[in-house]
Amino acid sequence: MIRLRRASQPVLLQNKTDDPSAKAVWIGGDHPIVVQSMTTTDTADADATLAQIYGLAMAGCEVVRVTCQDVRDAEGLKQIVRRSPVPIVADIHFDHRMALAALEAGVAKLRLNPGNIRDPHKTREVVSLAKERKTPIRIGVNLGSLAPDLEQKLGLTAEAMVASALRHVEILEELGHTEIIISLKAHDVATTVYAYRLMDTTLRSRGTPYALHLGITEAGLLRDGTVKSAVGLGILLWEGIGDTLRVSLAADPLEEVPVAWGILKSLGLREKGFEITACPSCGRAEIDVLDLGRSVEAIAREYTAPVKVAVMGCVVNGPGESKMADVGVAGGKGKGAIYRKGSLVGTYPEAELFTALRREIEGVILEQYPDFAHEVRQDHSIVGL
Numbered sequence: 001m002i003r004l005r006r007a008s009q010p011v012l013l014q015n016k017t018d019d020p021s022a023k024a025v026w027i028g029g030d031h032p033i034v035v036q037s038m039t040t041t042d043t044a045d046a047d048a049t050l051a052q053i054y055g056l057a058m059a060g061c062e063v064v065r066v067t068c069q070d071v072r073d074a075e076g077l078k079q080i081v082r083r084s085p086v087p088i089v090a091d092i093h094f095d096h097r098m099a100l101a102a103l104e105a106g107v108a109k110l111r112l113n114p115g116n117i118r119d120p121h122k123t124r125e126v127v128s129l130a131k132e133r134k135t136p137i138r139i140g141v142n143l144g145s146l147a148p149d150l151e152q153k154l155g156l157t158a159e160a161m162v163a164s165a166l167r168h169v170e171i172l173e174e175l176g177h178t179e180i181i182i183s184l185k186a187h188d189v190a191t192t193v194y195a196y197r198l199m200d201t202t203l204r205s206r207g208t209p210y211a212l213h214l215g216i217t218e219a220g221l222l223r224d225g226t227v228k229s230a231v232g233l234g235i236l237l238w239e240g241i242g243d244t245l246r247v248s249l250a251a252d253p254l255e256e257v258p259v260a261w262g263i264l265k266s267l268g269l270r271e272k273g274f275e276i277t278a279c280p281s282c283g284r285a286e287i288d289v290l291d292l293g294r295s296v297e298a299i300a301r302e303y304t305a306p307v308k309v310a311v312m313g314c315v316v317n318g319p320g321e322s323k324m325a326d327v328g329v330a331g332g333k334g335k336g337a338i339y340r341k342g343s344l345v346g347t348y349p350e351a352e353l354f355t356a357l358r359r360e361i362e363g364v365i366l367e368q369y370p371d372f373a374h375e376v377r378q379d380h381s382i383v384g385l
């Protein structure tokens with residue numbers, strides 16, 4: 001299997017505060033692909049927004065975007081930037097005063113299409129301050145908001161998206177600001193994939209490999225949006241395209257983060273938390289696979305160690321699948337067998353199976369993942385229980 005990561009220009013995201021140890025995140029280059037999300041709270045309500053940001057960060061979100069559309073938001077942003085555990089991106093649309101206020105508040109990045117600020121003097125003012133403060137800018141083109149002339153000429157196409165983005169890129173380049181990230185989001189997989197591929201080729205040929213932020217906009221409700229994002233972003237990531245991603249779901253933003261991680265983990269691009277394999281169950285199952293799988297998920301929520309666990313309904317595939325997992329469990333009549341790397345550890349009555357499985361998983365963390373051993377108490381009971 002060969003998967004080539006496209007070489008891109010790395011940019012550093014860090015909130016500009018008095019604290020030099022504020023969390024810093026690199027996007028692009030050889031750095032791991034970064035997970036992002038966006039708050040749904042009123043930015044002016046800094047406490048509520050920070051509560052959501054902390055929740056997202058706890059779930060594994062590494063960069064959070066917040067909207068900044070009026071003076072009240074800009075005031076909230078000051079506090080948010082100072083107290084956030086992760087870099088903050090300000091989402092700006094047309095109002096250059098909000099861009100200036102967000103930069104003054106110390107955001108780590110702006111999401112802004114400079115061509116949307118119609119007055120060139122105002123654009124220059126914003127870009128100069130961003131450059132001075134070393135604040136990268138993400139150009140975000142969506143299929144639904146193309147430049148009217150390009151839409152008329154090229155239609156609702158990937159070509160029009162790329163041409164729109166390049167216009168904004170050229171404005172920043174002319175003003176000497178090249179800390180750039182680009183996104184090209186459509187609501188469907190085919191247009192999104194084609195747009196990013198085309199942009200990748202175009203950027204390479206012009207010698208400006210800016211980092212790419214992946215996403216499918218308005219992907220949908222939880223289930224359909226997850227499938228669409230996994231397919232579209234998965235194709236691109238597998239081709240080595242993309243440096244950061246946001247899964248956009250019509251759901252609580254906390255739902256977006258595990259989906260993003262799931263995509264990255266399933267492609268072997270990042271490791272975080274358990275990877276649980278479970279058979280779909282069938283007439284041969286001698287144990288409730290769903291119930292057991294959910295129990296493993298409950299244990300998984302308590303850890304960040306990348307433990308691989310296989311849950312099998314019967315012994316047909318159990319031993320084989322367990323070879324590829326750190327811990328495997330296979331159902332039998334009223335009992336279950338536990339394996340470690342395919343070797344049988346023991347057979348336990350169903351009533352004792354969960355406790356034995358938990359013990360085995362804790363043992364794996366202590367022995368194989370020492371960096372995460374602090375999450376298991378000395379008496380081998382899980383912290384927090």
Ligand code: SF4
Binds near residue numbers: 280
């Ligand atoms: S592991 Fe056993 S129970 Fe699960 S799907 Fe395969 S045959 Fe069926």
